[in-house]
Every structure is written in C-alpha cells, then in structure tokens.
Amino acid sequence: MTEETNSNPQEATETPAPEPTNESQPKETKSEAKGKGNNGAAKSGPPPKKGAPNSRRRNRPQPAVFPDRGVTTMRTPIQAPMASNMGMDAATNILDPFETKVGYLYHFTAKRLKYSTPEERIESLQELIDTHMKKTLNPELLAERIAKVEQQLESVGFDFDSLYADAQNFHGSIQSPRGKQLLEIIVDIDRYEAMRAAAWLHGLISDKHHASEYYRYKRALEKFYRAIERMSDRARERNINPLVDSGSIWGWTRAQLQERSQKGQKGQGKGNGQAKNASDSDSASRGNAEAAPEEPASEEKPAKGNGKGNGQASTAPPADGESSEEEASAETAPAPSSDAPADTASSTTST
Structure with a gap:
C-alpha cells in the first residue's frame, strides 16, 4: 500500500514558531529604564535623542566668558x-x-x-x-x-x-x-x-x-x-x-634647571663609579678564588712511631758525610743470625 499524502494545504499541521528568549530580545538601555515609572510602564513624552549633549556640561561657565574681575573688567x-x-x-x-x-x-x-x-x-x-x-x-x-x-x-x-x-x-x-x-x-x-x-x-x-x-x-x-x-x-x-626664560610652568629658570641637571649627572656618575668598583672587586675576588689550589678534603695522619722520623728525613735530607758512613757501616756489618733475638737485630741496625 502506498502512503497517502495530505494534498490540502489548509489541513497541514503548522509548526508553532519558537518563542523569543531573553537572549534574542534587545537589552534595555539606561535611558529607556530611566524613562519608565515605578510600575515598569514608559513615561509619556518623546524619547530622548541619542547623542544629545549634557545640559549641565553645556551650561558650565568657561574661563574666557567669565574673566577674572580682579585684573580685567567689562568692556x-x-x-x-x-x-x-x-x-x-x-x-x-x-x-x-x-x-x-x-x-x-x-x-x-x-x-x-x-x-x-x-x-x-x-x-x-x-x-x-x-x-x-x-x-x-x-x-x-x-x-x-x-x-x-x-x-x-x-x-x-x-x-x-x-x-x-x-x-x-x-x-x-x-x-x-x-x-x-x-x-x-x-x-x-x-x-x-x-x-x-x-x-x-x-x-x-x-x-x-x-x-x-x-x-x-x-x-x-x-x-x-x-x-x-x-x-x-x-x-x-x-x-x-x-x-621665566625657560618657559617652565613651575617657575624654574634656565640657570636653575641647568644646576639641577648637573647635580643629577654628578649623583648618577658617583653611583656608577661605586657600582663599577664593586663589580671590579667582585670579579677580582672571584678570579683569586678560581686560581687558588683546592685543599684536600681529608689528610691521613702519620703513624706514631716512625711518623716524626720519617717526616724529618723527608723534609731534611742527610749530609754527604753522614750518608757515606752509614752506607759503609751497613756494608761491613755482618748480617744478624736467625737465632739472634729481635732486640739485638734492631739495635744493630740502629747503630
């Protein structure tokens, strides 16, 4: 079966038009809100013209219209x-x-x-x-x-x-x-x-x-x-x-303005010199710190017995005569026997 279409346009259903929302409505201007009364109805009378000048500002007296009567009078x-x-x-x-x-x-x-x-x-x-x-x-x-x-x-x-x-x-x-x-x-x-x-x-x-x-x-x-x-x-x-010759509205003359500028330049130059000296001293101290050798974090302590003698021997080498005599005595002295006690061997080597 074929679907029957409604050929009568009057009987066709009409879709209702969407109601205008608050967003689509134009916002109420301040002049319109001011023109309404307490009940929200607009006041009678023509609407205010856009861009009309403010009557208070327009009627404000100007200095050229009302001169100072202390120095000038009416013509x-x-x-x-x-x-x-x-x-x-x-x-x-x-x-x-x-x-x-x-x-x-x-x-x-x-x-x-x-x-x-x-x-x-x-x-x-x-x-x-x-x-x-x-x-x-x-x-x-x-x-x-x-x-x-x-x-x-x-x-x-x-x-x-x-x-x-x-x-x-x-x-x-x-x-x-x-x-x-x-x-x-x-x-x-x-x-x-x-x-x-x-x-x-x-x-x-x-x-x-x-x-x-x-x-x-x-x-x-x-x-x-x-x-x-x-x-x-x-x-x-x-x-x-x-x-005044300088034209300043504060009453400064050219000599006074020049004096003030010179004082400002002197103070600025003094501040720049101090900053330069401080930067030079900082760079010098930084360079000295970089050039100085780093100290070891920890030092090993020498032994109690032979530490003092070894330190003296390393710091002060023996004289030529003493070194030859010690070498000669070491060559002529007989080797200690294994049966000899440890005390005798240590005394022989020390002599």
Missing part, C-alpha cells in the same frame, strides 16, 4: 579725537586685539602656573608688559619730543587748536589698565604726528626727519603688539610661561 566704551591717520589706524587695529591677548595672559598666569600665588604672578605679568611698553614705545622720550616740537611751533605763532579742527573721533572699548595706558600712548603719538606735520609744513624740520619719525613710531607700535601677541599665542598653544 568700557571710550572715545578719543585723532588728528592723524596713523593714530586712528593704530587705535582701530591694535587696541582691541591687545586687550584680548592680555586678557588670556591674565587667565593663563592666574590659573595655569604652579608656583607662588596668583596675585604675585599677575603682578609679575603686569611688570613684564610695562617693561615691553617702556622699551619699545618709551613714553618719556615721546614727551620730550612733543615738547621740542611745541617750542618750534610757538616760535612761529602756531595755533594749536587748529590741530583738532578736522579730527576723527575714535570709538572703542577698554577692559584693563594696560589697555587704557596703551590708548593714552597712542593719543600722544597722534598728537606728535600732527604737530610734526605742521612743523614740516612751516619748514621747521627736514623731510628726512619727518619721515624717519613717522616710521619710528609706526614700527614701535607694531613691535609692541607683536611681542604681546607672541607671548599669548605661546601660552595658549604650547603652554609656555612668559614670566
């Missing part, structure tokens, strides 16, 4: 009349970037360096900026040159109020005492430029002197700003301390 608007193009360009292109660079130097000095106190470090930074300002711009020499040109213009009856008849008003802002000091120097340079131009028009100074003084202060302003910019960029990018 204060200020205006000043400028009688020359050089003064206007310098105030427009240098003052605001200078305040930004100095603000970061204050932050770096107060927060990043690892020695003394923040107040002492900030005071050192202010002295460094003042030193650069006096070295490049030299306000005292500038005041002397302004007074000299004023005397020359007074001799021809020049009206000084006419200098600012067509002046341009500079509108800017400052946020530190060093920025205010720089603006005052720029105003003095602008006045000196305008007065010198008037003296040149009246034939009081030569063309060469007028041009050389113009380029002198133009380069001085650029040089001063480049020095501050270089210090700020090195501190920001390479973490270099501008207050």
